[in-house]
Amino acid sequence: MRAVPPLDLLLALLKTYSNFVGAMMARGLEVVGKLGLYMLGARALGVHESGNFFLCLTWVGLIATVSRAGFEKAVIRHLAAELAVGRGRDARKAFFMSAGFVTLGGTLATLATILLAYPLAKHAFGDAALAAPLTISAFAILPQALCIYMGHALVGFDRGATGQLVQNGLWPALTLAALLAGVHSLEGLLYALAGANLTAALLGLVLLLRERHRFQAEPAPGSTVEAMPALWRTAIPLSVVEVVQITLASLPVLLLAAFGLPAAVGAFSVANRISMLIWVVSTSIGVVAAPSFAASHRREEWDELRRLNRRVRLAVAVFGAPIVAAMLLAPEMLLHLIGPGFEIAAPALMVMGIGQLINCMLPCQDIVLSMTGYGSMLRWLNTAQFVVCCTICVLLIPPLGMMGAAIATAVFAAQGAIGTTLAVRHYLPKAF
Template sequence: MSIALPRSLSALISSYGPYVGALMARGLELVGKLGLYMVGARILGVHDSGYFFLCMTWVGVIATIARVGHERAVVRHVAAELAVGRGRAALKALLSGTLVVLVGGTIASLVTAALAQPLAIYAFRDPEAARPLLISAAVILPQALCYFLGNALLGFHRSAAGQMVQNSLWPIFTLAALVAGVHSLDGILYAFAAANLAAAGVGVALLFRERNRFVDLPSDGADHEPLPSLWRTALPLSVVEVMQILLPSLPILLLASFGLPSDVGAFSVANRISMLVWVVSTPIGAVAAPSFAAQHRQRQTDEMRRLNRRMRLAIAVFSLPIVAVMILLPGPLLHLIGPGFEIAAPALMVLGVGQLIYSLMPCQEVVLSMSGYGGVLRWLIIAQAVVTLILCFALIPPFGMMGAAISNAVNAAQLAIGSAIAVRMLMPKVF
């Protein structure tokens, strides 16, 4: 005997179904990244793990610069063009974006390899960091492709697959290498590069399966304004993407200049734990992003408002328990990573407060970028950068990890508050 669900409950479950799929994909990321951080930290120790996390941070920043905003632009263009039956235009956006990322990633890899020793000596004041930075150059191009291809899948409303490609597969593959016996710093970095390359290969295979959608469909008769070129969409978003990865990473890079490798290792772990909120918010925002782009193209304001409210509620429900553990139990949480990491407990509490504010007003930057307000978002991010730079240089030299934690907490809170105010002012019916 089957039990029929009430229509309202069935509709609610159906509306949140895509979020659950994306969260399951990010659940694999959570397992992979936490496992990688814990196993890697125990194998390398506090000192060498500092080099590992420094390289991960460097790769993340440089690979983002290499993509010059095309990863978020391709989501909007693919989703919006397919929504009005323009499959050939979607294909053109995908191919042109891929070419830009290939060229940018190659240049970034070569520049990092050439400058590894000067960076280690003059930027990070540690000549021993030169070899890890040199090896990390091999990771940049695969990671740039990995993130771009994952975002391209989001444009096809393949949210779970996109999250797997850009966030879940590479940490799982890297962790598998550690479990298989790769225990040196050099070996782990090489495994990191191979894992990103494998994830990018999966992304290519999944996009190839969508090839039948790159055809033009009969017009619906509506007058749809043409989208700007991919470059015009990407340019303001490139500032947004670079700043969103650079600003949380800047305290780690400065701490590497003013602190010990052990401080970098401990704070990097605390910072990455605090970013578990992004593990929740990013997939939910990624699921909603192509729908925002399509609904904005079709001028469906009421649908955008309902989607925005569902998105915010889902993120708050899943994020608040994580934030509570960060703030209330930072020491035991860090002890799970390994001995010695508890020194970052006060920093984790401060980081948790910043993530609490973000989780209450999340992902409004996604609404802005998918609605054609990339220029407004760019200025919000520039203001964020100014505040973060001031805090970093004022607080990190005298206060070390706590200064870095305050900088990142303010960064997260400012992003949430600023983008929420912008959406409320520019699109009041959407908030």
């Protein structure tokens, strides 16, 4: 057998991972934007006000996720699977139906937050002054819901890097730009957040209009491919998954805000977001691969599905391992880069780093399940995560504070990675 020249092998490897690299570049913009926003925002606002800022960010992310009801994940599967067999009209129907549900949900969530801002601030978080920031943050909910939906729809069209830019990379960079331009108040940053998400959503809409010709695709003559399930049947289990995931990510912060001081909330929020860089890596790579997972499963190309899954796991391990090492070996240094006073969260960051290490080694199997029709199984796995995480939060956060929140976050990350991996090996052994 003729040996492959090293240069040709390198070029082939780069071609194989080009989509992953493009997605990582888009998420790199997100990392730079978010780290810059967290670092400079924390210094401009101080530990107390930055805690309120992170609390509002957490609330917007949680409620925007609830408002999307899983339709953003469902549209990836339906667009990719229908276009893979030439059913452009069915893809168009799925796109417009899911867009309508997301818009309606985001509008209702915005109104509910405005109406409930004062009761939440006074009774849930024990600070009536938080009502005004919560009210302002409500204006970011619908734009963020649409921004993330547009990004997922682009992914369904196999535009993974562009989709990542729209849903994740652009709004942090624009909010950071507002901060650098002189917006240094909590209220101003929240308005900038809403404007940045709206800009990203509009850009996503423009880019999607360029793909509308693909809705004209027709199936091959004599095609007898089985019809996809109704869109809502895909969305409902995934909506439970998405809500549970964002709730579990938000619950430690929210309970810490209820039982701890704003300074502890600010420090833990920064450490938590540093640990979430592993989610950034795994999600960016997994989302790029999601339409290929759906298309390969739709065409029953098991060898290709298994090869893609292995490449995804390897890519996450390569990109994520250095980040985990930094969290475990130099947590104080990382937190000191954010600003003075945040080093108190170093032990918590190390604990969360252990959970993210497991997540880094067993990544993206939740995406495999959601793209191959096993959303119901994923829902049960997430329900188990929810029960375990809530139990740990209730038992550990009141007495241990920040460390209790860190333990809950680490267990949540590890349990999700292990559970989804075991499920894929059992239900889709050909895909692992």
